[in-house]
Amino acid sequence: MKVLGIETSCDETAVAVLEIKNNSVKVLSNIISSQVKLHAKYGGVVPNLAAREHVKNISHVFKLALKEAKINDFKKEIDLIAVTRGPGLGPALLVGITFAKTIAWKYEKPLIGTSHLEGHIASNFLRKVGVISNFSRFQRNRGSSTKSGQFLISKKEAPILNLIVSGNHTELVLMLGHGKYKLIGETLDDAIGEAFDKVARLLGLGYPGGPLISKLAEKGNPDHYPLPSPMIHAKNYNFSYSGLKTAVLYLLKELNFPIRNSPACAGRKFVIKNSRTKADIASSFQKSAIDVLLKKTMKAAAEYKVKSIFLSGGVSANNQLRTRLRKEARDNKINYSQPDLAYTGDNAAMIALAGYFSSRNKKAQELTWDSVEMDANLRF
Numbered sequence: 329m330k331v332l333g334i335e336t337s338c339d340e341t342a343v344a345v346l347e348i349k350n351n352s353v354k355v356l357s358n359i360i361s362s363q364v365k366l367h368a369k370y371g372g373v374v375p376n377l378a379a380r381e382h383v384k385n386i387s388h389v390f391k392l393a394l395k396e397a398k399i400n401d402f403k404k405e406i407d408l409i410a411v412t413r414g415p416g417l418g419p420a421l422l423v424g425i426t427f428a429k430t431i432a433w434k435y436e437k438p439l440i441g442t443s444h445l446e447g448h449i450a451s452n453f454l455r456k457v458g459v460i461s462n463f464s465r466f467q468r469n470r471g472s473s474t475k476s477g478q479f480l481i482s483k484k485e486a487p488i489l490n491l492i493v494s495g496n497h498t499e500l501v502l503m504l505g506h507g508k509y510k511l512i513g514e515t516l517d518d519a520i521g522e523a524f525d526k527v528a529r530l531l532g533l534g535y536p537g538g539p540l541i542s543k544l545a546e547k548g549n550p551d552h553y554p555l556p557s558p559m560i561h562a563k564n565y566n567f568s569y570s571g572l573k574t575a576v577l578y579l580l581k582e583l584n585f586p587i588r589n590s591p592a593c594a595g596r597k598f599v600i601k602n603s604r605t606k607a608d609i610a611s612s613f614q615k616s617a618i619d620v621l622l623k624k625t626m627k628a629a630a631e632y633k634v635k636s637i638f639l640s641g642g643v644s645a646n647n648q649l650r651t652r653l654r655k656e657a658r659d660n661k662i663n664y665s666q667p668d669l670a671y672t673g674d675n676a677a678m679i680a681l682a683g684y685f686s687s688r689n690k691k692a693q694e695l696t697w698d699s700v701e702m703d704a705n706l707r708f
């Protein structure tokens with residue numbers, strides 16, 4: 329069967345087509361139109377601007393995705409439409425949902441609303457465009473199965489602990505199989521990606537800050553500035569990143585660095601000259617931010633006796649996080665999976681696959697064009 333995915337929860341307008349056959353998935357197309365440049369001057373995503381751009385771009389992105397997937401007859405060839413219904417920015421989500429409802433109605437196709445977080449989790453099962461992968465993340469060629477036989481996550485793999493890290497989320501989610509989730513921890517304030525973006529702004533690096541900080545951090549000394557790792561010793565699995573960002577702000581003040589947000593710097597082209605110090609700050613910040621993730625993830629992995637750890641979300645592109653988490657998992661004899669770099673950021677292929685997984689638990693009458701509602705605070 330072929331599934332069309334639509335994603336507009338934040339600042340990417342994305343449409344993808346998947347082919348699903350014999351418990352394996354092939355990405356036929358994965359088109360993403362990013363609005364990063366538009367939002368860069370505001371240092372973050374402006375919801376109404378994002379929605380306006382989605383309206384402008386979505387039909388073009390849709391046509392490109394069909395063309396690349398060689399879909400000539402939508403009505404005959406597409407079997408299911410999946411769209412992100414939350415969490416995300418309300419105005420942005422509504423554009424994708426309205427578009428999805430319109431085509432589902434026009435072509436009389438089943439429609440499913442998908443959680444963006446389930447999408448990030450599903451990104452672990454995707455390969456590059458044109459490459460087939462089995463739903464079983466670790467036993468790709470052998471094909472393991474659960475009792476229902478529907479979803480291929482075997483007893484050797486589950487329970488799985490998901491660490492979802494992005495611009496809006498820092499979540500630990502226990503997973504027993506596709507569709508069976510339990511949220512065990514989340515951020516109480518800023519998400520980790522947001523902290524990367526804000527610290528990058530303080531350092532005058534640009535937006536989005538994650539890739540810029542991680543690149544600069546490679547040149548710095550992670551132990552040069554002792555920064556806090558908030559809630560690292562707390563008994564629960566929640567996170568907090570606003571304190572770390574504030575600690576960087578105080579450090580910059582102490583070092584007499586010009587602060588980008590201060591009135592004295594308003595309107596000026598902004599450069600912090602001492603690049604060695606900047607690299608040390610970036611490196612120390614990155615280490616503190618990742619230390620908490622590792623500590624909590626490994627503690628939860630032990631308490632819940634998980635067999636696998638899945639990393640996902642925009643921040644899962646971070647090289648240090650990938651390397652350190654893989655090593656921790658290996659040292660503790662736990663399977664480890666991370667998405668291909670093509671699927672760490674927001675995309676519609678992951679939404680199509682998550683939508684396919686949840687559609688297996690639904691009846692036909694729950695998949696009509698008018699059955700999907702937006703929920704900006706949705707979890708699972």
Ligand code: KG4
Pocket residue numbers: 338493494495496497520521522524525536537538539542641642643644645646647672673674
């Ligand atoms: O998943 P995503 O594309 O969008 C949301 O759902 O939020 O994540 C975007 C976030 C941004 O905050 C960006 O700075 C961060 O992912 N990011 C990174 C890296 N690449 C992207 N953070 C740290 N290191 C990276 N290499």
Ligand code: ZN
Pocket residue numbers: 444448494495641642673674
């Ligand atoms: Zn995301």
